[in-house]
Amino acid sequence: MFSFRRKPPPTSPSEHDRNERIARLAKETFDLLIIGGGITGAAIARDAALRGLSAALIEKGDFASGTSSRSSKLVHGGLRYLKGRHVRLVRESLRERGVLLKIAPHLVEPAAFLLPVYAGGRDGRLKLRLGLTAYDLLAGFGGDIGRHSVLTREQLLDAEPLLRPEGLQGGFRYFDCVVNDARLTLATLRSAVEDGALALNYVEATGLQRDGDRITGIAFRDRLGGKEGTARAGVVVNATGPWTDRLREMMGLKRMLTPTKGIHLVLSHSRLALSSIVVIPRADRILFAVPCGDSVYVGTTDTFFEDDPGTAAVDTADASYVLDAVNALFPDVRATARDVVAGWAGVRPLVAAEGSPLPSDVSRDYEIELGPEGLYSIAGGKLTTCRAMAEALLNRVIEREGPRLGWQTKACRTAETPLFGGNIDGFDRYALSAAGALAGGWNLPADSAQRLVRTYGTEHVRLLGVARRDATLLQPLAEGCPVLRVEAVYAAEQEMAMTLQDFMERRTELMLFDPQHGLDGAEQAANLMGDVLGWSRQERQRQVSLYREAVVRMTAFAKEGAAVPAGEG
Numbered sequence: 279m280f281s282f283r284r285k286p287p288p289t290s291p292s293e294h295d296r297n298e299r300i301a302r303l304a305k306e307t308f309d310l311l312i313i314g315g316g317i318t319g320a321a322i323a324r325d326a327a328l329r330g331l332s333a334a335l336i337e338k339g340d341f342a343s344g345t346s347s348r349s350s351k352l353v354h355g356g357l358r359y360l361k362g363r364h365v366r367l368v369r370e371s372l373r374e375r376g377v378l379l380k381i382a383p384h385l386v387e388p389a390a391f392l393l394p395v396y397a398g399g400r401d402g403r404l405k406l407r408l409g410l411t412a413y414d415l416l417a418g419f420g421g422d423i424g425r426h427s428v429l430t431r432e433q434l435l436d437a438e439p440l441l442r443p444e445g446l447q448g449g450f451r452y453f454d455c456v457v458n459d460a461r462l463t464l465a466t467l468r469s470a471v472e473d474g475a476l477a478l479n480y481v482e483a484t485g486l487q488r489d490g491d492r493i494t495g496i497a498f499r500d501r502l503g504g505k506e507g508t509a510r511a512g513v514v515v516n517a518t519g520p521w522t523d524r525l526r527e528m529m530g531l532k533r534m535l536t537p538t539k540g541i542h543l544v545l546s547h548s549r550l551a552l553s554s555i556v557v558i559p560r561a562d563r564i565l566f567a568v569p570c571g572d573s574v575y576v577g578t579t580d581t582f583f584e585d586d587p588g589t590a591a592v593d594t595a596d597a598s599y600v601l602d603a604v605n606a607l608f609p610d611v612r613a614t615a616r617d618v619v620a621g622w623a624g625v626r627p628l629v630a631a632e633g634s635p636l637p638s639d640v641s642r643d644y645e646i647e648l649g650p651e652g653l654y655s656i657a658g659g660k661l662t663t664c665r666a667m668a669e670a671l672l673n674r675v676i677e678r679e680g681p682r683l684g685w686q687t688k689a690c691r692t693a694e695t696p697l698f699g700g701n702i703d704g705f706d707r708y709a710l711s712a713a714g715a716l717a718g719g720w721n722l723p724a725d726s727a728q729r730l731v732r733t734y735g736t737e738h739v740r741l742l743g744v745a746r747r748d749a750t751l752l753q754p755l756a757e758g759c760p761v762l763r764v765e766a767v768y769a770a771e772q773e774m775a776m777t778l779q780d781f782m783e784r785r786t787e788l789m790l791f792d793p794q795h796g797l798d799g800a801e802q803a804a805n806l807m808g809d810v811l812g813w814s815r816q817e818r819q820r821q822v823s824l825y826r827e828a829v830v831r832m833t834a835f836a837k838e839g840a841a842v843p844a845g846e847g
Contacts, residue, residue, distance in 0.1 A: 299478055300500055304507040308334045308476075309685060310675070311496060311511035313483045313525065315339075316346035317459070317661055319517035320466035321668035321692070327473035328695060329672065329687045334509065335467070335475065336498060338482035340780045342463035344587065345519045346661070347784050348624025350542065350566060350578050353378050353386050353662045354454035355417060356642065358564055360409050361401075365416070367643055371662045372417040375455060378662070379423070382462060382697045383705035384735030388423035389456045391566075393557040394434055394441055394449040394607070400561060403448060410452050426452035438556060440608040456555075456568065459661060460784040461733065464773060466664075468698040479774055486514065486528060486653070493652035502776060512683045513675055516655040520587035520625035531649060534657045536630040537584065541596040542577030544620040544790060550574045550604065550611055558603045565603050573619060573791045576600050580626075587625040597621070620790050620832055629658035646671050648678070665692050699735030712738065720752060725760045741768050751806075755799030761786050766803040770810035778804050778821040779828055795829045 310326045312319045315337025326333040337343075355372035356364070378386045393410075395403050410426040419425060427450065434449050435441055467477050480501040487495035487508055495510040516525045523533045550567065552574055558565040567576045579596050597615055604613050629645045644659035644667050654675060659667045669690050676687050702708050709731045716727035720742070730738045741764050745751040751764035769775035769785040781803055783789040788796030796803070800822050808818045 296478075297503070297505075299476060300481070300503070300505060300507070302476055303334055303336070303478060303481070303498070303509050306332070306334075306476075307510040307512070308332045309512050309683065310334070310515060311509055311513070312336075312515045312517055313496065314515075314517035314519060314521075315341040315463075315467065315477070315479055316344055316517070316519050317342065317463045317466065317664040318346075318519065318656060318659065318667055319515070320463050320470065321664040322515055322517055322656075322671060323475045323477065324466050324470035324473070325665075325668040325672045325690060325692050327470045327475040328691050329676070329689070331685065331687060333470065333475040334511070335470070335477045336481040336483060336496075336509075337477075337479045338501065340479050340776065340784060341467055341477075341774070342460040342784055343780075344521070345624045345626065346463045347460035348540075348542075348622045349459045349661050350540075351457055351459050351568070351570075351575075352454060352566065353457045355413060355662070356660070357409065357413050357452070357454075359642065360412055364643070368413070369416045370666055371660070372413075372421060374663050374666050375417070376421050377665060377693045378457070378462075379421075379455065381693070381695065382457075382465060382700045383702075384700050384709070384732055385462050385465060385697075386455050386457045387732075388453055389555055390424075391452050391454055391555045391557055392429070392434065392438060392449060393452065394559075395447050396442075396559075397445040397447055399559055401559070406450060410450055413452065423455070424453035426450050437554060438552060440551065440610060441556075442607055442609050451554075456570075457661070458733070458787070460787070462661075462697075464785070465697040465699055468773070469695075472698060477774070480776055483525070486525075491651055493650055512652075512685075513679050514653050515671070515675075516653060519627040519657070522627055522655055522657045526655060529650060529653070531647075531655075534630060534645065534647060534655060536582070536628050537587065538626045538628055539581050539583035539590050539596075539623060540578035540626060541592045541600065541621060541623045542575045543592070543597060543600050543618050544573050544575045545604075545613060545617055546619055546793070547572050547574055549613065549617050550576075550608065556607070558607050560603055565600065567604065567607075571791055572793060575790075576604055583625050590623040590625050592621040592623050596623070618833075619793070620795070622790065622832075627657045644670075646674055648674075668692065699737040702736050705735070708736075716742075722752060722762075723754075723760070726754065726762055729760050730762070740772070741765065744768055744771070755788075755796070755802050756794070757798075759788070759792065759794075759796070759799055761788055761796070761799070763802065763806055766806040767810060770807040775807065776811070778807065778825045781807060782825060783828075789825075789829065789832070795833070797826065797829060800825055 309331040310333040312322050312335040319335055323333045323335045353375050355368050359368050414425045429449050431446050431448050471477050482499050482501055483496045484499050485497040486493050493514050497508050499506045520537050523535050552569050556567045601613050642660050647655045656671050712731045713727040716722045717724050744767055745764045753763055755761050769781045775781045775785050782796045804818045804821045
């Protein structure tokens with residue numbers, strides 16, 4: 279049986295006026311002020327709030343608009359890290375994989391991975407089997423999502439007929455997890471806010487405030503309203519991901535990062551018809567081909583990147599590398615740039631390391647630095663270990679700063695406390711039952727019902743509450759679109775979506791994975807959001823135009839061989 283594990287969620291702060299929240303930022307003195315609204319900053323805000331600290335978080339763009347929505351969308355232990363003997367990192371990652379499965383069952387889902395082995399490959403079957411056995415053991419005999427199994431050549435070809443048969447010796451099936459990275463970040467933030475934290479997107483830190491030699495706050499600017507101000511805090515945390523060194527440069531501090539860029543390309547499922555995630559082994563790294571609805575995305579690359587993270591883009595070399603990998607493993611596909619439906623580029627905030635000849639050799643571990651007094655910087659890590667990173671940082675901050683500031687804190691509870699929407703045991707059974715009830719009682723299409731529960735978890739009932747105002751809100755944004763109109767209203771009211779692109783790209787992923795990129799529902803979504811946010815007719819038209827331009831830029835590579843921009847930083 280499934281059972282609820284938490285109190286009913288209180289009113290979301292997104293219902294409050296944005297100006298009131300900005301006024302609160304300027305008026306209060308917070309225990310912790312976090313710069314950066316990606317997964318790391320969100321996890322820190324959540325941990326701080328659960329420990330009883332007053333926390334504020336600001337993000338210069340939309341939440342997760344940088345690296346945290348541009349990952350491979352996998353929660354995994356890092357099988358390949360065993361080859362470099364990073365056993366501690368793999369063990370921690372596998373442990374955190376289990377934690378995320380427990381606290382975010384609506385967003386983190388186990389998935390089968392197929393690993394083909396070819397004659398002459400860089401790793402033989404025996405070596406891979408030993409590695410997978412160690413992987414299972416470190417996870418606790420599969421970590422409740424399944425242990426690896428050996429597959430014959432025939433079994434592999436039966437499972438994925440597009441695989442190149444020449445030289446195929448057999449392979450393996452093992453298990454890790456897929457995740458909606460942007461919504462994981464959002465759920466983490468909303469959990470933080472539920473417990474008292476303040477979160478604001480489109481608010482940029484423009485400087486650091488000092489009292490003598492100590493950092494005591496920041497100067498900020500509201501990028502939507504133009505208002506400027508200062509915010510005070512006992513401790514400021516730099517959790518800006520690939521922008522970490524930009525903030526540190528303000529203080530004349532040494533660099534922490536060796537950034538690397540990773541890109542993904544999206545192909546239609548009809549072009550690359552896969553039923554499982556397939557590992558694509560290359561000489562220098564491995565890639566993944568991941569089915570996602572009507573699409574399959576493939577990545578990632580790993581190249582050093584020293585420019586502004588906001589300018590990271592898919593270039594010709596990146597795309598050729600990925601397409602060559604696809605065609606080498608699936609030769610009958612014959613994919614070209616014109617088959618690319620969408621793409622994204624992100625910059626990994628990896629900790630600087632000497633003697634790493636290849637980008638893939640740079641450690642995925644994280645580092646915390648203090649300096650000057652009152653400012654902590656955290657960088658490195660990976661999506662899977664975000665909670666552990668936040669716990670380590672808070673432990674260090676509380677130990678050093680707590681006595682001086684008179685903090686009275688609780689123990690860390692983030693590993694046991696469900697994220698927003700995941701507050702239920704037996705989620706798979708709950709999802710099946712709830713989706714059936716939505717399809718039957720609310721007359722929703724089956725795909726929309728399933729998506730609603732899997733995307734919002736237990737919070738889908740609140741969307742139904744919004745839809746009670748107007749039955750037409752349960753209609754799709756456009757014909758054949760699984761996203762409902764009510765989701766646009768809910769995104770603006772409850773999820774702090776401030777632009778049409780926020781909704782299309784990060785609240786729903788229509789921009790990336792819908793065949794039409796959501797363009798056929800863009801005007802409808804803009805009108806629904808505009809009713810909530812008070813947009814004028816001109817502003818609604820402007821939002822649609824800006825979104826159309828973003829889609830054109832994103833798909834320019836496939837049509838013209840041009841670069842695909844990384845989007846907002």
